[in-house]
Amino acid sequence: xxxxxxxxxxxxxxxxxxxxxxxxxxxxxxxxxxxxxxxxxxxxxxxxxxxxxxxxxxxxxxxxxxxxxxxxxxxxxxxxxxxxxxxxxxxxxxxxxxxxxxxxxxxxxxxxxxxxxxxxxxxxxxxxxxxxxxxxxxxxxxxxxxxxxxxxxxxxxxxxxxxxxxxxxxxxxxxxxxxxxxxxxxxxxxxxxxxxxxxxx
Amino acid sequence: xxxxxxxxxxxxxxxxxxxxxxxxxxxxxxxxxxxxxxxxxxxxxxxxxxxxxxxxxxxxxxxxxxxxxxxxxxxxxxxxxxxxxxxxxxxxxxxxxxxxxxxxxxxxxxxx
Numbered sequence: 001x002x003x004x005x006x007x008x009x010x011x012x013x014x015x016x017x018x019x020x021x022x023x024x025x026x027x028x029x030x031x032x033x034x035x036x037x038x039x040x041x042x043x044x045x046x047x048x049x050x051x052x053x054x055x056x057x058x059x060x061x062x063x064x065x066x067x068x069x070x071x072x073x074x075x076x077x078x079x080x081x082x083x084x085x086x087x088x089x090x091x092x093x094x095x096x097x098x099x100x101x102x103x104x105x106x107x108x109x110x111x112x113x114x115x116x117x118x119x120x121x122x123x124x125x126x127x128x129x130x131x132x133x134x135x136x137x138x139x140x141x142x143x144x145x146x147x148x149x150x151x152x153x154x155x156x157x158x159x160x161x162x163x164x165x166x167x168x169x170x171x172x173x174x175x176x177x178x179x180x181x182x183x184x185x186x187x188x189x190x191x192x193x194x195x196x197x198x199x200x201x
Numbered sequence: 202x203x204x205x206x207x208x209x210x211x212x213x214x215x216x217x218x219x220x221x222x223x224x225x226x227x228x229x230x231x232x233x234x235x236x237x238x239x240x241x242x243x244x245x246x247x248x249x250x251x252x253x254x255x256x257x258x259x260x261x262x263x264x265x266x267x268x269x270x271x272x273x274x275x276x277x278x279x280x281x282x283x284x285x286x287x288x289x290x291x292x293x294x295x296x297x298x299x300x301x302x303x304x305x306x307x308x309x310x311x312x313x
Contacts, residue, residue: 015287022294029298036302037309055245062241070234073225073277080224177279184278188270195262199248 010174017178021185024148028189031141035196038133045130047201052117053138054108058198061104062190068097069187072156072180082170084163091160094183098153105146109139138197145193148186155179223282233276240269 039046075090112135116123119136127135159179162168168175244265248258275281280291 011284011286014283015290018287018291025294025298029302033302033305036306040309055249059241059245063238066234066237066241069273069277070230073230073279074227076279077225077227077230080222181278184273187277188273191269191273192266195244195248195266199244199262200259201248 008172013174013178014181017181021181024185024189028141028144028192031137031144032192032196035137035141038130038137042130042133045128046134049127049131049134049138050197050201052112053198054111055198057104057108058194061101062194064097064101064104065187065190068094068101069184071097072183076173076177076180079163079168079170079173079176084170087176088160088163091156091163094156095153095160098149098156101149102146105142109142141193142197145186145189148189152179152183152186155182223279225276225279225282230276233272237269237272240265 071090071094075087075094078084078086078090112118113121117135118124118139119132124132124135156179159168159176162175244262247261274291280288
């Protein structure tokens with residue numbers, strides 16, 4: 001086989017991205033395990049603490065994130081069909097949804113911090129140990145997830161720039177696909193975070 | 202599009218799936234999205250309406266969340282149309298992960 005000088009293997013790129021996603025799965029999976037065990041050991045306290053969370057905000061954020069996943073998936077399809085403009089616009093839309101998610105998260109967190117419910121604050125210090133655990137895990141896991149939303153957003157931003165400079169194009173779009181895979185994983189993590197923290201009463 | 206003949210042949214050899222690249226239609230994606238939103242509404246309603254059935258709510262919530270995750274993986278992440286290597290790898294990893302969770306849970310939940 002003739003080699004043009006640079007090797008390109010989209011299959012391998014995708015496989016590599018999945019391998020990375022598996023490490024993310026273990027990172028969050030371990031935390032879910034910690035959450036389940038502590039929840040089992042402090043059932044009443046976790047129940048009381050979870051009632052402080054705002055189900056409406058959580059539900060809206062779930063819808064926002066699911067929609068952003070849709071726009072990324074559509075962006076890949078548009079790129080495959082050769083509609084570069086549509087593809088870019090859908091990615092920009094995704095970034096807007098990502099910002100919406102983070103803004104809602106900001107309001108959620110600040111409402112709680114306003115009530116003194118943050119590790120080290122007055123109200124938090126008066127809670128019983130089980131409830132403290134719940135809030136600690138809540139901030140840690142949603143915070144880590146929020147960090148992933150930010151990183152995913154930056155990733156998508158880089159892809160938008162590469163599409164504009166022609167580095168990502170209809171015959172070479174694996175980077176867009178990988179950014180999409182990362183974004184969907186962030187969505188999947190939220191799919192589990194949402195019922196575990198907000199809904200299980 | 203502008204692939205050279207050489208490159209084209211190379212991709213065909215490397216691709217273990219001889220079929221043409223599958224492009225998921227917008228309609229298909231939107232359909233999945235509507236399904237995901239409906240499942241979200243269902244979980245929220247179950248949680249709000251059945252506050253007293255703790256076990257029922259936990260199991261249902263996890264089953265629905267897993268269903269949603271599978272839909273995202275298969276359609277949004279395109280795994281359903283990807284090569285067999287990828288499919289097998291993903292299913293094995295998620296399987297092992299589930300075993301890990303279940304075993305640890307059984308350990309804690311059956312302690313005296």
